[in-house]
Each structure stands twice: as C-alpha cells, then as structure tokens.
Amino acid sequence: xxxxxxxxxxxxxxxxxxxxxxxxxxxxxxxxxxxxxxxxxxxxxxxxxxxxxxxxxxxxxxxxxxxxxxxxxxxxxxxxxxxxxxxxxxxxxxxxxxxxxxxxxxxxxxxxxxxxxxxxxxxxxxxxxxxxxxxxxxxxxxxxxxxxxxxxxxxxxxxxxxxxxxxxxxxxxxxxxxxxxxxxxxxxxxxxxxxxxxxxxxxxxxxxxxxxxxxxxxxxxxxxxxxxxxxxxxxxxxxxxxxxxxxxxxxxxxxxxxxxxxxxxxxxxxxxxxxxxxxxxxxxxxxxxxxxxxxxxxxxxxxxxxxxxx
Numbered sequence: 001x002x003x004x005x006x007x008x009x010x011x012x013x014x015x016x017x018x019x020x021x022x023x024x025x026x027x028x029x030x031x032x033x034x035x036x037x038x039x040x041x042x043x044x045x046x047x048x049x050x051x052x053x054x055x056x057x058x059x060x061x062x063x064x065x066x067x068x069x070x071x072x073x074x075x076x077x078x079x080x081x082x083x084x085x086x087x088x089x090x091x092x093x094x095x096x097x098x099x100x101x102x103x104x105x106x107x108x109x110x111x112x113x114x115x116x117x118x119x120x121x122x123x124x125x126x127x128x129x130x131x132x133x134x135x136x137x138x139x140x141x142x143x144x145x146x147x148x149x150x151x152x153x154x155x156x157x158x159x160x161x162x163x164x165x166x167x168x169x170x171x172x173x174x175x176x177x178x179x180x181x182x183x184x185x186x187x188x189x190x191x192x193x194x195x196x197x198x199x200x201x202x203x204x205x206x207x208x209x210x211x212x213x214x215x216x217x218x219x220x221x222x223x224x225x226x227x228x229x230x231x232x233x234x235x236x237x238x239x240x241x242x243x244x245x246x247x248x249x250x251x252x253x254x255x256x257x258x259x260x261x262x263x264x265x266x267x268x269x270x271x272x273x274x275x276x277x278x279x280x281x282x283x284x285x286x287x288x289x290x291x292x293x294x295x296x297x298x299x300x301x302x303x304x305x306x307x308x309x310x
Contacts, residue, residue, distance in 0.1 A: 020293050085127060099169050
C-alpha cells in the first residue's frame with residue numbers, strides 16, 4: 001500500500017468532504033470563534049522527507065486551541081521534567097467532557113486526570129517557566145517557531161481576549177486546583193497565558209509540519225536536530241492516542257487509529273511514526289467537539305494508506 005500522499009489525493013479528498021461542511025455546529029461559546037466560515041476547510045500532509053502537500057484553503061489561518069495542550073506539555077516537560085509534571089497531572093483518560101470539574105472533586109489527590117482536559121492543561125501551562133504571562137507565551141511561541149520552522153507565527157489578540165473574558169469555567173477549575181495546591185500564583189495571569197496559548201494562529205501546512213516533528217521522534221525535519229527529547233515526544237503522542245480527541249478518543253482509535261489532537265476551532269493535528277504530520281481543518285464540530293470535515297478526512301487518509309497504529 002502506498003505510504004505517500006499525492007496532490008491528486010488531497011484534492012480528491014477535499015472535493016469529497018465539501019458536502020459535509022453544512023453538518024455540525026461552529027463553536028459559539030467563545031464569541032470570536034463563532035465568526036468562522038464553515039466553508040473554510042483544508043488538509044495538509046508533511047512527509048518526513050520534507051515534502052508537503054495540501055488542498056483547500058491552505059493559506060487561511062486559524063487558532064490551534066486545544067492542540068496547544070500538546071505543545072505546552074512538551075515545553076513543560078522540557079522545563080520541569082517528568083517527575084515534577086506528573087506529580088501534579090495524571091496520565092489516565094477521563095471519560096468526561098474536556099471542561100468537567102467532576103473528577104477534580106472525586107479523585108484523591110485532587111489533581112487533573114491528564115494534560116489534555118482543560119484542568120490538566122491549565123496545570124501544565126502553570127508549569128511553563130517565566131515570570132510573566134508575556135514571558136511564558138513568548139517562550140511557547142519561540143518553541144512553535146522552531147517546530148514549524150516559521151518565525152512569523154503569532155497569536156490572535158481578538159480571540160485571546162474573547163476567550164479570556166468568557167473563561168468562567170476555566171477560572172473555576174484553576175481556583176479549585178489552587179485550593180488543593182496543584183497550581184500556584186495568580187489565576188488571572190494563568191488565564192492570560194492560557195488564552196493566548198490557545199489563540200496561537202497557524203495555517204494548515206505549518207500545523208502539519210509541527211505534527212511531523214512529533215512523528216519524527218522530536219527531530220527537526222530539515223536539520224535532524226533534536227528539538228524535543230525523544231522520550232518526551234513519545235509521551236506527548238501517547239496522550240494524543242488516549243486522550244487527544246476528547247471523550248471520542250476510543251471510537252477515533254477504532255475509526256482512524258493515529259495519534260491526534262483536536263481543537264474547538266475545527267483543527268486536528270496528527271503524527272504518524274515513519275510517515276509524517278497531518279493537519280486538517282473544518283470549523284463545524286460534531287457533538288463531541290471534533291471537526292466533522294476533519295474526522296472524514298482523517299478516516300479517508302488512514303484507510304487509504306493503512307496508517308492505523310493498531
């Protein structure tokens with residue numbers, strides 16, 4: 001079976017999924033995200049030999065939202081080490097919605113079950129080195145610049161502000177964790193950092209290249225330089241498999257079977273060892289919070305190239 005994606009293949013897939021753009025619902029609980037055009041769909045595949053193919057609105061940018069949880073985890077692990085991070089955040093799937101507070105109340109000690117739910121992601125962002133939100137976000141952006149090999153990437157200030165102003169539930173999670181000494185410092189500074197982190201803006205090919213670095217065991221695609229230690233890249237990909245698609249991660253493993261992380265903007269990033277990075281985008285979401293078009297694209301890609309790791 002062919003293990004490389006051609007331009008003809010991605011063009012065909014985008015044409016096929018265009019009929020799915022009217023299904024699902026664009027996220028509206030973050031007001032600025034509600035403005036997204038559901039016809040803005042794209043796919044990018046970045047092979048480990050450096051060749052990248054894309055189709056759809058490949059130049060359009062979007063915010064990475066929860067995909068940033070993988071990047072923040074990698075940086076926090078590099079900053080603090082595994083023992084420190086996993087003393088404060090668990091490693092198990094939750095089976096609950098990504099914004100749930102329930103397990104914090106019933107788990108002893110009161111630490112988030114994993115870094116891919118909001119509570120865990122807030123705890124992880126709290127561990128990134130830096131004395132101010134701007135310093136932390138600056139370090140995360142510098143890390144993203146390395147992964148994407150593109151220093152032009154920034155965050156969308158309007159979306160960051162919109163998320164910050166409506167982050168009532170995330171504030172609740174953060175205050176609960178501060179009470180139980182999972183996080184420390186200013187909650188408002190943490191929310192400032194976290195909302196800017198989620199608002200980092202990329203195009204489809206930049207996101208596919210970031211996925212390719214994880215697929216390449218943390219090594220840069222062009223230079224071979226180790227950006228993320230191999231063991232830490234492996235940990236991040238494992239969380240993508242077990243927790244990356246919210247509480248649809250199990251069915252996604254059966255349907256698609258690749259390490260992937262979705263965001264409520266409609267983006268999904270995948271990483272497949274010995275193959276490369278995959279990025280798909282479609283703003284309309286299914287009932288689990290995953291891109292309708294993105295799921296269709298990933299299912300076709302995985303089936304056509306037999307990419308499932310299972």
